[in-house]
Amino acid sequence: MGAQMNCVIPLAEVSDRHEPLIGAKAARLAALARAGQRIAPGFCITIGAYERFLAQSRLEDLIRMELGRKPFDDMRWEEIWDAALRIRSAFVAQPVPETVADAVATALGEYSANTAWAVRSSAPGEDSANRSFAGLHESYIGVVGLDAVIDAVRLVWGSLWSDAAMLYRKELGLDPGRSRMAVLVQAMRTEDVSGVAFGRDPRKPTAEKAIVEAVPGLCAGLVDGQVDPDRWELRRSDGATVAWHPGHRDEQAATSPLLDERDLSHLLRVLTDVESLFAWPPDVEWTGRRDRLTLLQARPITTAQGDREDKRGWYLTLRPGTARLRKLREKVAGELIPALEVEGERLAAEDLAACSDKELADAIEQRAAAVERWTKIYWEEFIPFAHGVRHLATYYNDAVRPADPYEFVGLLQGEELLAMRRNSALRALAEQVKPNVPLCKAIDEACGSASHEAAAWQPDALDAIRAVEGGEAFVTAFQHAVDNVLDLAYGKTRLADRPDLILRAVLELARSQNAGVGAHKGPGPHTAETLTQRLLAAVGPDRREEALETLQLGRLSWRLRDNDNLLLARVESQLLRALNVAAGRLRAAGRLAPAAQVEAENKAEMATALRNPGWGKMVPVQKAAPKQVPKRTSSGETPRQLIGQPAAPGVQVGEVRCIRSSEDLGRFQSGQVLVCDAIQPMMTHLVPLAAAIVERRGGMLIHGAIIARELGIPCVNGIPGAVDLLNDGDLVTVDGYLGIVTVGPPEFDLELAERAAMG
Numbered sequence: 001m002g003a004q005m006n007c008v009i010p011l012a013e014v015s016d017r018h019e020p021l022i023g024a025k026a027a028r029l030a031a032l033a034r035a036g037q038r039i040a041p042g043f044c045i046t047i048g049a050y051e052r053f054l055a056q057s058r059l060e061d062l063i064r065m066e067l068g069r070k071p072f073d074d075m076r077w078e079e080i081w082d083a084a085l086r087i088r089s090a091f092v093a094q095p096v097p098e099t100v101a102d103a104v105a106t107a108l109g110e111y112s113a114n115t116a117w118a119v120r121s122s123a124p125g126e127d128s129a130n131r132s133f134a135g136l137h138e139s140y141i142g143v144v145g146l147d148a149v150i151d152a153v154r155l156v157w158g159s160l161w162s163d164a165a166m167l168y169r170k171e172l173g174l175d176p177g178r179s180r181m182a183v184l185v186q187a188m189r190t191e192d193v194s195g196v197a198f199g200r201d202p203r204k205p206t207a208e209k210a211i212v213e214a215v216p217g218l219c220a221g222l223v224d225g226q227v228d229p230d231r232w233e234l235r236r237s238d239g240a241t242v243a244w245h246p247g248h249r250d251e252q253a254a255t256s257p258l259l260d261e262r263d264l265s266h267l268l269r270v271l272t273d274v275e276s277l278f279a280w281p282p283d284v285e286w287t288g289r290r291d292r293l294t295l296l297q298a299r300p301i302t303t304a305q306g307d308r309e310d311k312r313g314w315y316l317t318l319r320p321g322t323a324r325l326r327k328l329r330e331k332v333a334g335e336l337i338p339a340l341e342v343e344g345e346r347l348a349a350e351d352l353a354a355c356s357d358k359e360l361a362d363a364i365e366q367r368a369a370a371v372e373r374w375t376k377i378y379w380e381e382f383i384p385f386a387h388g389v390r391h392l393a394t395y396y397n398d399a400v401r402p403a404d405p406y407e408f409v410g411l412l413q414g415e416e417l418l419a420m421r422r423n424s425a426l427r428a429l430a431e432q433v434k435p436n437v438p439l440c441k442a443i444d445e446a447c448g449s450a451s452h453e454a455a456a457w458q459p460d461a462l463d464a465i466r467a468v469e470g471g472e473a474f475v476t477a478f479q480h481a482v483d484n485v486l487d488l489a490y491g492k493t494r495l496a497d498r499p500d501l502i503l504r505a506v507l508e509l510a511r512s513q514n515a516g517v518g519a520h521k522g523p524g525p526h527t528a529e530t531l532t533q534r535l536l537a538a539v540g541p542d543r544r545e546e547a548l549e550t551l552q553l554g555r556l557s558w559r560l561r562d563n564d565n566l567l568l569a570r571v572e573s574q575l576l577r578a579l580n581v582a583a584g585r586l587r588a589a590g591r592l593a594p595a596a597q598v599e600a601e602n603k604a605e606m607a608t609a610l611r612n613p614g615w616g617k618m619v620p621v622q623k624a625a626p627k628q629v630p631k632r633t634s635s636g637e638t639p640r641q642l643i644g645q646p647a648a649p650g651v652q653v654g655e656v657r658c659i660r661s662s663e664d665l666g667r668f669q670s671g672q673v674l675v676c677d678a679i680q681p682m683m684t685h686l687v688p689l690a691a692a693i694v695e696r697r698g699g700m701l702i703h704g705a706i707i708a709r710e711l712g713i714p715c716v717n718g719i720p721g722a723v724d725l726l727n728d729g730d731l732v733t734v735d736g737y738l739g740i741v742t743v744g745p746p747e748f749d750l751e752l753a754e755r756a757a758m759g
Contacts (some may be wrong), residue, residue, distance in 0.1 A: 007049040007103040021046040023122030023182045042186030043107040057094035076757040078699025081163040091158035091407035116188040119152035132569035191288035194219035198279035328385040347574035360608040367575040368603040386561035392554025398536040413528040422485040430509035447500040493662035502615040646739035647705035650714035655693035656730040679704030692734035
């Protein structure tokens with residue numbers, strides 16, 4: 001009994017002194033029950049049980065390691081998500097201490113074996129008037145049986161370390177490392193109607209109104225945003241209905257209210273009683289009507305603290321559920337992506353040379369507006385849908401419990417990405433070049449030297465390539481590739497305006513194929529099909545359709561997160577094309593200096609200049625150059641080892657080539673280590689040439705990591721200042737298993753050199 005009381009406390013036995021052990025959520029429910037309100041029976045698993053679990057599993061060591069790779073404030077969200085995934089995977093893999101499992105079994109034994117349970121978080125300090133963790137920690141409903149309850153408890157514990165929860169604690173100034181978690185286990189109450197109610201309007205706390213929202217069935221449908229609720233505004237003084245807003249369900253508005261006047265009157269009395277008990281206007285979740293009304297939760301209505309914006313709602317978008325992803329799929333895949341593709345094609349087909357100056361000015365403004373519009377859509381629609389692949393990761397790991405928390409990445413193999421279509425086109429061009437030595441020489445000469453800043457590309461340079469045998473067919477195929485898959489902007493450069501940058505990549509691909517390098521080992525023993533079967537076997541036949549939908553959503557979100565970048569880059573490229581045409585006209589008229597650089601930021605100036613031919617010479621306003629980080633001047637200024645994230649397994653040694661600008665795209669050679677800020681979709685054609693990849697940006701699901709893993713190329717990312725700490729030509733060893741980049745000769749070579757020096 002002693003061990004049980006340390007780990008489990010029945011709700012009926014909870015008193016005020018237990019709150020530090022069980023958290024405010026559970027303590028408030030117990031207080032409501034003592035005050036005569038109806039709650040679901042159950043028990044609390046204390047923070048003592050959580051601490052026993054940590055101590056037995058040594059998970060605190062793992063948590064310290066994950067959060068200690070770099071200062072928490074310096075970690076990008078993707079890196080925090082990676083750490084959270086690894087912590088969660090470790091939590092579900094560890095057994096619960098026997099004393100805790102026995103205490104839970106004893107508590108469950110007081111109820112029928114087929115009782116369905118709701119398993120929810122109750123972290124100390126979780127909810128207050130100034131901060132709310134609602135939705136940031138996991139909850140599980142309909143859980144039946146001891147093993148399933150224990151599994152749910154582990155996942156609730158692990159959700160203390162989710163990316164969203166850690167980010168929110170950081171925002172509140174809380175130390176994630178000191179967080180603890182209790183768990184509330186209650187018998188499910190299944191009623192015909194559920195909802196939330198507020199003692200005051202959260203948007204206008206001074207107004208004398210209460211708010212009630214209701215949905216058919218479980219409250220989870222409302223809390224998760226899956227079901228549109230009926231909504232009432234009630235006058236606090238007499239309970240009169242000020243307004244009723246019917247919910248839209250099954251694509252039509254409700255014709256009659258879900259709650260009648262007696263239901264609403266009873267709810268308002270409950271709100272008043274709860275406010276009197278706790279001395280603050282409550283936010284409650286409830287289920288059932290009148291005498292069957294059961295309170296599921298009560299907390300203060302969250303208010304902003306000072307000028308700080310509460311970003312909890314944004315953090316919740318980092319983990320959309322299946323219902324949200326389903327809606328996003330319909331809009332993003334069915335409507336937005338096709339529209340973006342059509343817009344890029346339409347802009348590319350416009351004959352800007354035939355436009356008058358006024359028409360060209362209009363075209364610049366229309367393209368600038370398109371870039372602005374699609375960038376907004378990118379952040380509001382495309383980015384949330386991109387989290388579908390993270391939803392798949394969590395789903396797969398919870399079901400399969402793999403030793404490698406990134407095994408799920410194999411499910412994404414072979415997806416039809418636009419970047420892969422472009423890479424295939426470049427490989428086909430390399431195949432044309434590979435056996436043709438005169439053609440290789442002609443391309444090399446047309447591109448000029450890559451050892452220094454390249455001269456401006458001369459449009460007639462392609463004529464010299466056409467003149468050699470096989471050249472005409474090659475140029476035709478090359479221009480087709482440029483028009484269809486390489487109409488992209490990289491930084492301030494349109495790749496279509498600098499064919500030399502692409503042609504160099506084609507030459508390197510051809511040379512690497514001839515030399516037998518650049519052939520990587522591939523992703524490993526598991527194919528996408530074998531991993532799919534592992535998932536389906538783990539979830540069982542009852543959840544097969546759910547698993548297949550989660551898989552389909554995850555794969556689609558991964559494919560579109562790559563494609564949307566490239567399609568948006570094409571629209572940006574078309575804005576640059578219009579600006580370049582305008583710049584050519586203004587230079588020809590003597591109204592723009594030959595060396596003046598025109599950028600997207602000059603769009604308004606250029607349009608104005610075109611519409612006002614009487615104006616004199618224009619001087620484009622340039623953005624202030626970003627502050628330059630001092631470059632390393634000698635090898636002694638760089639640590640022997642740089643620590644980052646292990647993003648793709650393997651170990652490779654090679655010379656560094658940093659990609660800092662579009663010019664560097666044309667300098668990359670096969671067998672080099674590609675070092676950059678981040679692999680962008682428009683530069684992934686270099687990845688097959690690389691011996692290894694090193695990036696500043698961190699994350700297992702960024703483009704470089706996924707492609708490196710699929711090709712079997714070692715990758716380490718999340719290294720601050722990678723392009724500043726490493727110089728072209730540095731010899732490095734990239735260890736994708738440990739996340740370490742060693743600068744200088746490998747240890748084995750150093751040992752041999754030391755032995756040779758000793759004779």
